Every structure is written in structure tokens, then in C-alpha cells.
Amino acid sequence: MESKESNCTDTINGPFVSQIERQQLPAPSVIVIGGGISGIAAARTLCDASCKVVLLESRNRLGGRVHTDYSFGFPVDMGASCCALFDMDGRQVPQQLVIQVGDTCARILKETEKVRDEHSHDMSLLEAISIVLERNPEFRQEGLAHEVLQWYICRMEAWFAADADMISLKSWDQEHVLLGGHGLMVEGYYPVLNSLAKGLDICLNHRVTRIAQWCNGVIVSVEGGRSFVADAAIVTVPLGVLKANLIEFEPKLPEWKITAISDLGVGNENKIALCFDTVFWPNVELLGIVAPTSYACGYFLNLHKATGHPVLVYMAAGRFAYDIEKLSDEAAANFAMLQLKKMLPDSKEPIQYLVSRWGTDPDSLGSYSYDLVGKPIDLYEKLRTPVDNLFFAGEAVSMDHPASVHGAYSTGVAAAEDCRRWILKQCGNLDLIQLVSRGEKTEAEIPLRISRI
Known part of the structure; x- marks a missing residue:
């Protein structure tokens, strides 16, 4: 997957961007944090809806906990x-x-x-x-x-x-x-990831350290001091990373969100x-x-x-x-x-x-979520709930399909649509964004070889 790092132009060196500069943006802007299947799905959905999207990924590859290794000379999925x-x-x-x-x-x-x-x-x-x-x-x-x-x-x-x-x-x-029983991606997950990521503005090796909400926008800082500014952000980093407090939120996340992150388990x-x-x-x-x-x-x-x-x-x-x-x-x-x-x-x-x-990988700190004994049943919903212009996606926020690739994908699409609605409400201009219908064929769709084992 070719990284378009040179095109990551929504950067700032200081903590302030004027409202005049923001009004000159050609389209509503969103930062997607995390290049797993959920983040790619969110970025793909918003990009197809005419938003200006940049995706930040801490690793030197896409996929997150979906990882196809080619060391053997053929694909082997070492994650999902x-x-x-x-x-x-x-x-x-x-x-x-x-x-x-x-x-x-x-x-x-x-x-x-x-x-x-x-x-x-x-x-x-x-x-x-x-x-x-x-x-x-x-x-x-x-x-x-x-x-x-x-x-x-x-x-x-x-x-x-x-x-x-x-x-x-x-x-x-x-x-x-x-439904459909168990299946295995014969060629691994990378053909899916690469097709979905085609044409997206992706910045690899960008580890996010701070997310600051200001006015009606967000500033996202990465290691090395570089910062990105946008109208909203979608957080798709693994639950293990959130639990370890590796990203600073300013202002701090509300207590109900912090509790949900703490009370949901991460397995390995x-x-x-x-x-x-x-x-x-x-x-x-x-x-x-x-x-x-x-x-x-x-x-x-x-x-x-x-x-x-x-x-x-x-x-x-x-x-x-x-x-x-x-x-x-x-x-x-x-x-x-x-x-x-x-x-x-x-x-x-x-x-x-x-x-x-996966348990000690600093970019994941676990494999996927599960319900701990004695904790509330609404944790997935609370984890999914936005905080103003911060939206959350990933397998850990899926109420119907947690701990799965399809759960992560669907939450990425849902978070993108929630983000789109928030932007429409803020700008009041329906012509700015035209969401691609789920029923339409997109260039990201490819035939898959699935083996029923």
C-alpha cells in the first residue's frame, strides 16, 4: 500500500488556527486515528462522501491487528x-x-x-x-x-x-x-485492506500522542511534534491502547467514557x-x-x-x-x-x-475485547458514543459483533456516518457532502477467495 505521507498537508506548528483559515478549507475535514480495518472503513466512507480525510497509523503498515505476513512466500494471516x-x-x-x-x-x-x-x-x-x-x-x-x-x-x-x-x-x-459457517481468506486480508485504502491520504509511522478539542475542531499531535487539524476525528485505536492511556485527551474524556474503557476486558x-x-x-x-x-x-x-x-x-x-x-x-x-x-x-x-x-505489541496491547465478570452490559454502547466531535470505532465498540473483523468494519462505517451527520449539523450545508449509497458498487469492491474449512 503506497503511503501518501507527502500529501499530509493539514499540519500546524502552533496551537491555533484562525477561523478564516478554517473557512477556506475546500471540504469538511476529518482525522481518522488508526489504520486497522475499522479506521480504513471510516476513512473510505468519508472520502467517498467528499470529506477531506487524513488517516494516521502508528505502524509502518496498514491493517492493525489484521496482519498478513508473506515471509513464507505466500500469505499467512497472523491476526484475525x-x-x-x-x-x-x-x-x-x-x-x-x-x-x-x-x-x-x-x-x-x-x-x-x-x-x-x-x-x-x-x-x-x-x-x-x-x-x-x-x-x-x-x-x-x-x-x-x-x-x-x-x-x-x-x-x-x-x-x-x-x-x-x-x-x-x-x-x-x-x-x-x-451465518455461513467458518471461512478462511485464501489470499489473506491484505487484498481487502489495499482495495479499501486505494486513494486515501495515509500517514504511516505517525503515532498519535495527544488529541485536543478546541472551538469546533480538533488538533491531533503525533510523536516528533507534528500536529494535524480538522473539524472532527474518529478514534479507532485498539482498546488496549486506550486502557494504557497512551493517548492524552484534552480536555480529559468524561468519566462515563473512562469507566467504559476500564470495565471492558481485553483478551490475548x-x-x-x-x-x-x-x-x-x-x-x-x-x-x-x-x-x-x-x-x-x-x-x-x-x-x-x-x-x-x-x-x-x-x-x-x-x-x-x-x-x-x-x-x-x-x-x-x-x-x-x-x-x-x-x-x-x-x-x-x-x-x-x-x-x-499481540499482548505486548505497543500498538495493540491485546487481541480483542470480551466482557469481564460483574461489569455493566452497556459498555459497548458507551464506548461507541461520541464525545462532541470525537467519534469512536473498532471491534470493542461493536454491540452485535465484538472481537471480529466484520464488527470492526461495520463500526468504522457507522462512526463515519455519525461524523458526517455532526458536520452537516454544524455547517448546515447539505451540498457539501454526498454520502455514497451502501447499495452502490464502488471501486473498493473486489472478488474474494474464501475457503470453507
């Missing part, structure tokens, strides 16, 4: 993206047992709804599961079946990027899941991608290893089944994901190989490997 299970001794778990325990797990989770209805106070999903098992001894699993149940819990924890004792019973199943999920020179594993979607606890369980995503490339991706979520980040890349890859060899003792050594570190 039927099974064979093995025990710790490398013996494959009978498929009938996998199916049977899977059905039991679904019944256990269904029973947690009753626990939720019976208690006015919130509790962790793990505590609710314990109550269900105490009430329904027939759901209890022993021996290998217990380990398979722990593997299913491990998979559920990966969905939230958090451990079950941290997930809110009240909110864990309130997401609206899209990492990937260890292993590239081999040949395929030696079964042609299944997932290769999983069962264990007495969910923490000790694990699984590999088989990219070969979807893309034809000889790659296995080891997935780690929650506390385990942070533990992985304490290792060097080589040590992390060696750990993943130890897990693989427990299942397939004759596994070959990888020729290359990649390791993500």
Missing part, C-alpha cells in the same frame, strides 16, 4: 482468521468420543443459561459450568472424556481470548454470530505458524491435543486444507498466550513442535516459523 484429537501419549481420540463429548459440552453450556436466570449477580462462566456439573452428575466426564471436555473449553476460551474464569456468564453468549490470542517442506499430517481442519486442564490443551489450525500451503498454526489464548510471549521466537516454535510431536511423533522439523505477540 472437523478435527482430529490426540492424547498426551500421541494416541488419537476415537472420533465417536469427540462427537459425544462435544454434544455434552453443548448441553452444559446450554444449562448455564438456567444458572444465569437464577442469580441476580454475575459470575464467571467457569463457576457456572461447575454449578451445572454439580447439579447434573451425568454431564461429568472421567479419564480421556474429561480431557476432551477440557479441550472444548480451551477452544471456547480461544473465542474470547481469555480464560473461562475471566469471562462473564451474563454476556458470554450475547454476540450475534453471522497468539499464533505460532510453522511452515514445512511437505505435508505429513491428516487432512482435517484442526489437530488438537487433550489434557486434564484447558490450559494444557492445545490445537493447530491446518492451513493446507484451506490454502494448499504446508503450514500448521498453533493457537494460544488467554494467560497461555501471555506466557508464550515470554519466550523467544525460536523457543516458542520449539514449544509448538513439542506439542505437535506428542500427536505425531514422526513430525518433520519446520523450515520457517512466525510468532505473533
Whole structure:
């Protein structure tokens, strides 16, 4: 993606821009902070609506937590993206047992709804599961079946990027899941990002440090002292960055906004991608290893089944994901190989490997949001609510599809439309902005190759 950094002309050296200068702007101006899918969607929407938009991204690339790596010579998504299970001794778990325990797990989770209805106070999903098992001894699993149940819990924890004792019973199943089953972007997410970003004014390597609201405008400062001025701004930085107070707001954000940022959880999920020179594993979607606890369980995503490339991706979520980040890349890859060899003792050594570190990455500080135990249910709405001419977008503000790429995209579009309406109200000139209808074809639309795995 070509950065048009030389075209970032809405800069100032001092803290003041006259109203006369502002009136000479050819079109209403908006600064979008964050170059992930949400920020790109917001910038694309406003640009198509004849706004003057500049997008500031702290990294040297677009995408944010959507990151397609080409180190292997082909695309591998290191961010957002039927099974064979093995025990710790490398013996494959009978498929009938996998199916049977899977059905039991679904019944256990269904029973947690009753626990939720019976208690006015919130509790962790793990505590609710314990109550269900105490009430329904027939759901209890022993021996290998217990380990398979722990593997299913491990998979559920990966969905939230958090451990079950941290997930809110009240909110864990309130997401609206899209129809169509699971899919994988065969060519990675970058073709989507690049198409959406075509023609946008993008400034890479611009880490925002301060956002100041003044009069009816905003001044956004970045590392190095450079500043940008506009009528409004859309903040799409990850929730982890907001929680760490890495951006100063002037004036400070209202208390209800600060509380919403604090009360929403940020999970962590990492990937260890292993590239081999040949395929030696079964042609299944997932290769999983069962264990007495969910923490000790694990699984590999088989990219070969979807893309034809000889790659296995080891997935780690929650506390385990942070533990992985304490290792060097080589040590992390060696750990993943130890897990693989427990299942397939004759596994070959990888020729290359990649390791993500979303939890300690200063530009993300986590993977995606989840509901903490005992917190209010309106946090997503409060996080989404604008503060005058500051608008907020990203997966963490999506009430229907949090922790997802499509949730982040839709909030970017929604924030852009809210921003557009605010500008129209301020200037009172409907001719200044003509929003592109969602039903129209735009040049950003491209055919996608999606593999149903």
C-alpha cells in the first residue's frame, strides 16, 4: 500500500488556527486515528462522501491487528482468521468420543443459561459450568472424556481470548454470530485492506500522542511534534491502547467514557505458524491435543486444507498466550513442535516459523475485547458514543459483533456516518457532502477467495 505521507498537508506548528483559515478549507475535514480495518472503513466512507480525510497509523503498515505476513512466500494471516484429537501419549481420540463429548459440552453450556436466570449477580462462566456439573452428575466426564471436555473449553476460551474464569456468564453468549459457517481468506486480508485504502491520504509511522478539542475542531499531535487539524476525528485505536492511556485527551474524556474503557476486558490470542517442506499430517481442519486442564490443551489450525500451503498454526489464548510471549521466537516454535510431536511423533522439523505477540505489541496491547465478570452490559454502547466531535470505532465498540473483523468494519462505517451527520449539523450545508449509497458498487469492491474449512 503506497503511503501518501507527502500529501499530509493539514499540519500546524502552533496551537491555533484562525477561523478564516478554517473557512477556506475546500471540504469538511476529518482525522481518522488508526489504520486497522475499522479506521480504513471510516476513512473510505468519508472520502467517498467528499470529506477531506487524513488517516494516521502508528505502524509502518496498514491493517492493525489484521496482519498478513508473506515471509513464507505466500500469505499467512497472523491476526484475525472437523478435527482430529490426540492424547498426551500421541494416541488419537476415537472420533465417536469427540462427537459425544462435544454434544455434552453443548448441553452444559446450554444449562448455564438456567444458572444465569437464577442469580441476580454475575459470575464467571467457569463457576457456572461447575454449578451445572454439580447439579447434573451425568454431564461429568472421567479419564480421556474429561480431557476432551477440557479441550472444548480451551477452544471456547480461544473465542474470547481469555480464560473461562475471566469471562462473564451474563454476556458470554450475547454476540450475534453471522451465518455461513467458518471461512478462511485464501489470499489473506491484505487484498481487502489495499482495495479499501486505494486513494486515501495515509500517514504511516505517525503515532498519535495527544488529541485536543478546541472551538469546533480538533488538533491531533503525533510523536516528533507534528500536529494535524480538522473539524472532527474518529478514534479507532485498539482498546488496549486506550486502557494504557497512551493517548492524552484534552480536555480529559468524561468519566462515563473512562469507566467504559476500564470495565471492558481485553483478551490475548497468539499464533505460532510453522511452515514445512511437505505435508505429513491428516487432512482435517484442526489437530488438537487433550489434557486434564484447558490450559494444557492445545490445537493447530491446518492451513493446507484451506490454502494448499504446508503450514500448521498453533493457537494460544488467554494467560497461555501471555506466557508464550515470554519466550523467544525460536523457543516458542520449539514449544509448538513439542506439542505437535506428542500427536505425531514422526513430525518433520519446520523450515520457517512466525510468532505473533499481540499482548505486548505497543500498538495493540491485546487481541480483542470480551466482557469481564460483574461489569455493566452497556459498555459497548458507551464506548461507541461520541464525545462532541470525537467519534469512536473498532471491534470493542461493536454491540452485535465484538472481537471480529466484520464488527470492526461495520463500526468504522457507522462512526463515519455519525461524523458526517455532526458536520452537516454544524455547517448546515447539505451540498457539501454526498454520502455514497451502501447499495452502490464502488471501486473498493473486489472478488474474494474464501475457503470453507
